[in-house]
Amino acid sequence: MTALEDRDSVIQLIGGYIVSNAIRAAGDFGIFSLLDVDDGLTLTEVALGARIDEAHLIRLLRTLQQAHLVEEAGNRFHLTSPGRLLVPEREGTLANFARNFTSPLFQRSWDSLEETLRTGTPGFFLVNQQSIYDYFAEDDAANALFNGAMQEEAAATATAATTIITLAENERVIDLGGGDGTFLTKLLQANPTATGTVFDSPAGIANAPSVIDRSSVANRCDFQAGDFFTAIPRNGTTYILKSVLQDWDDERAYQILRTCAEQVPAGARLIIIGNFIPDDFDRNAAVGYLTDMCMLVISGGRERTLDDLRRLLDRAGLPTASLSHRRVGPLTAVELTSAP
Numbered sequence: 001m002t003a004l005e006d007r008d009s010v011i012q013l014i015g016g017y018i019v020s021n022a023i024r025a026a027g028d029f030g031i032f033s034l035l036d037v038d039d040g041l042t043l044t045e046v047a048l049g050a051r052i053d054e055a056h057l058i059r060l061l062r063t064l065q066q067a068h069l070v071e072e073a074g075n076r077f078h079l080t081s082p083g084r085l086l087v088p089e090r091e092g093t094l095a096n097f098a099r100n101f102t103s104p105l106f107q108r109s110w111d112s113l114e115e116t117l118r119t120g121t122p123g124f125f126l127v128n129q130q131s132i133y134d135y136f137a138e139d140d141a142a143n144a145l146f147n148g149a150m151q152e153e154a155a156a157t158a159t160a161a162t163t164i165i166t167l168a169e170n171e172r173v174i175d176l177g178g179g180d181g182t183f184l185t186k187l188l189q190a191n192p193t194a195t196g197t198v199f200d201s202p203a204g205i206a207n208a209p210s211v212i213d214r215s216s217v218a219n220r221c222d223f224q225a226g227d228f229f230t231a232i233p234r235n236g237t238t239y240i241l242k243s244v245l246q247d248w249d250d251e252r253a254y255q256i257l258r259t260c261a262e263q264v265p266a267g268a269r270l271i272i273i274g275n276f277i278p279d280d281f282d283r284n285a286a287v288g289y290l291t292d293m294c295m296l297v298i299s300g301g302r303e304r305t306l307d308d309l310r311r312l313l314d315r316a317g318l319p320t321a322s323l324s325h326r327r328v329g330p331l332t333a334v335e336l337t338s339a340p
Helices: 003-015 016-028 043-050 054-066 095-099 105-120 122-128 132-138 139-161 181-188 208-214 252-263 283-298 305-317
Strands: 072-073 074-079 174-177 196-201 221-225 238-242 269-273 324-328 330-338
Touching: 003 016, 016 054, 016 095, 043 054, 054 072, 054 181, 105 122, 105 283, 122 132, 122 283, 132 139, 139 181, 139 238, 139 324, 139 330, 174 181, 181 196, 181 208, 181 238, 196 208, 208 221, 238 252, 252 305, 305 330
Parallel strands: 174 196, 174 238, 196 221, 238 269
Antiparallel strands: 072 074, 269 330, 324 330
């Protein structure tokens, strides 16, 4: 690359926040939904539907084009394949995920990044003087948006995750930190003799009743509020921690695993599913590196390598001699069996 091309590349990286805010604004104006039509729309048609002046709108659309979310052909604007993931009504959507992580509530946390790097204190805490989970317990609207974002993430990975979990007949699955039950209901649908419980904080399971009731496994799935730092249900044969440990620093993650070591019944399995990052830098792990930084700033958690996880498991007293793991796409499932 030439010096000017390097310069342009750096400017584009610096301008990443512009793209994030453009995605949020386009979602708020319903632009992704408007463009979700086979023939696309003209600039005038989009402006009328979104109620935005054409002179301002074209600047937003050009930014979305540069981000490969929108394309133009014959003076008509269309969504690209990635752009369709931001349409709220579509299967596999990331619309709430985008709204949550580009919201002012989350973005303000990054203003304190330098202090977070110096001290390890999450930017969210520095700005709001409470942890993100305590905040959600008090703000129903923010909690609902966050749960919607997590539901989209769970739905996007649920099918892949179910393929790396094998259940025997009549198993009882406890989904620790299972949120609204999106993942567990998918797993039970794939295993018709299994039953299960979604276990999470009161705020975490706020939407679980409706998700379970709408599913085809409502007669085999229930939910329970609690605190996995202190106690978990003791009637399971398989326990799952999916995308949970990453939310917490090592000490809190250890406490969760220590609870499992003490309370998972003898002979039951513990399966930990996550987006583990490689020991050495790998450009294919880009999402993992981004979420790792996000965890540092928002919750104080971190993405881990498999060796990091093994050290936590050993410290918690969980058996790792026969530990096994399977990978599908970005997800890895680590399985171990409680001592008999």
